[in-house]
Amino acid sequence: MFRSLASALLALIITLPAAQAQDAAPADGFVRAQGTRFVNPDGSTFKIKGMSFGNWLLPEGYMFKFKVQRSPREIESVIEYLAGPEEAARFWKDFRDVYIREEDIAFLKAAGFTTVRIPLHFKFFTTPDSEGWALIDRVLGWCKAHGIKAILDIHAAPGGQTGVNHDDGVGYPLVFYVPEYRRQTVDLWRRIAERYKDEPAVLGYDLLNEPISPYHDADYLNPRLEPLYAEITQAIRSVDTNHPVILAAAQWSTNFGVFGPPFDTNAAYTYHKFWASPERREVQDYVNFANRWGVPLFLGETGELTDEWNAQYRALNEKFGIGWSFWTYKNLDSRSTVVSITKPEGWDAIAAFGSVPRSQWDSMKKPPREEVVKTLRAYIENAKFANATVNRGYVASLGLRAP
Known part of the structure; x- marks a missing residue:
């Protein structure tokens, strides 16, 4: 009798979040988290087949062939040192203008x-x-x-949430330590939600990218992640009940042990996996979590390996109904991306400065400024979709077909 009652209670606990999510039908045009699926307003499954726009609003050193200067501020310092402040400002303005254009969206x-x-x-x-x-x-x-959805992802929060180069902080996840950074992060999400609350082109809000890298005090920081998510979600829900929130795990978005029961009925959970074996054991813990709590999963970042691996790992996730977004859409002189930007003549001379400590720059021979500017402008032209190369095998590895 006791075992039967306990089993019944456990079943109720496990299915409760899914039942709560079903109580609220998706608003017109909005995708919603319902049970273990993302669903359209008509109740059909929305299948996430995505691509991340890495490097566009948050440059990363390896995408510029820089080996040492890797954070956005470090990359910017290289360009300014070689091209001067005026030309550097022009480059970045043009970079953000052309890197993602309507042609890119139409192609995808x-x-x-x-x-x-x-x-x-x-x-x-x-x-x-x-x-x-x-x-x-x-x-x-x-x-x-063009009928495509967008997930908005805070990759660099005030103070930094990861503690590595791609949050553009000082090398430590200060959003968990400094109350003002926490306040700014919560307020930023409230303002984003206020602006896009009625926008069905937004699929959802990916609250923090890869919080708390394994290089930092996980024992101290991990228990502070979910409370921050809850505070951000409360701020979002004060203005926006339409969009799902997407919660990334700790330690490169792999550690679901930081999560308790879901605290929002329109929430999904995301993990990232690179260079993993395409076997069930790589996803089993995440699938168990989703089934226990009745929540959708989202593979937020993966890829940067071979086309064969892409196909195998994608198929593994699709087998369990997990949507995905591969990393990344566009990169410089790369086969492991949808679109490859041709490396312009003279780029290696720029990359040389990005591949050593700043303390060595003054001892190096600088390329003539006019040559640097010429190379930067060539990069801008090459970054346009019409001038770049589509890696058709890569697209095919995702079960899709480049037009």
Whole structure:
């Protein structure tokens, strides 16, 4: 009798979040987390087949062939040192303007992608007039026009949430230590949600990318992650009940041990996996979590290996109904990406400065400034979709077909 009652109670606990999610039907045009699926307003499954727009609003050193200067601020310092402040500012303005354009969105839709994931740097959204708002408004307009959804992802939170180069902080996840950074992060998400609460082109909000790297005090920091998520979600829900929140695990988004029972009925959970074996054991813990709590899973980042591996790991996740977003859409001189940017003549001379400590720059021979500027402008031209190369085998490895 006791065992039967306990089993019944456990079953009720496990199915409760899914039942709660089903109580609220998706609003017109909005995808919602329901049970272990993302669902359209008509109740059909929305299958996430996505591509991340890495490097666009948050540059990473390896995508510039820089081996040492890897964070956005470090990359910017290389360009400014070689090209001068005026030309550097021009380069970055043009870079953000052309790196993602309507042609890119149209291509992705035609190839069969349903979703794009957009990493954001907080510095582009600090005021109502900040540059980032217009850039996101524009890309969402293109997404709406071509019938594709966008996931907004805070990749660099105030103070940093990861403690490595790609959160553009000081090398420590200070958002968990400094109350002002925490307040700014919560407020940033409230402002994002306020602006896009009625925008069905937005699929959902990926709250923090890869929080708490394994290089830091996980025992201290991990228990502080979910409370921050809850605070951010509360701020979002004060203005937006339409969009799912997507919660990334700790330690490169792999450690689901930081999560308790779901605290929001329109929430999903995301993990990242690179260079993993395409075997069930690599996803079993995540599948168990999803089934226990009745929540959707999302493979938020993966890839950067061979086409054969892409196909195998994608198929493994699809077997369990897990949507995915591969990393990354566009890169410099790369086969492991959808679109490859041709490396312009003279780029190696720039990359040489990005591949040594700053303390060595003054002892190195600088290329003539006019040559640097010429190379940077060639990069901008090469980054345009019409001038780049589509890796068709890569697209095919994702079960899609480049037009």
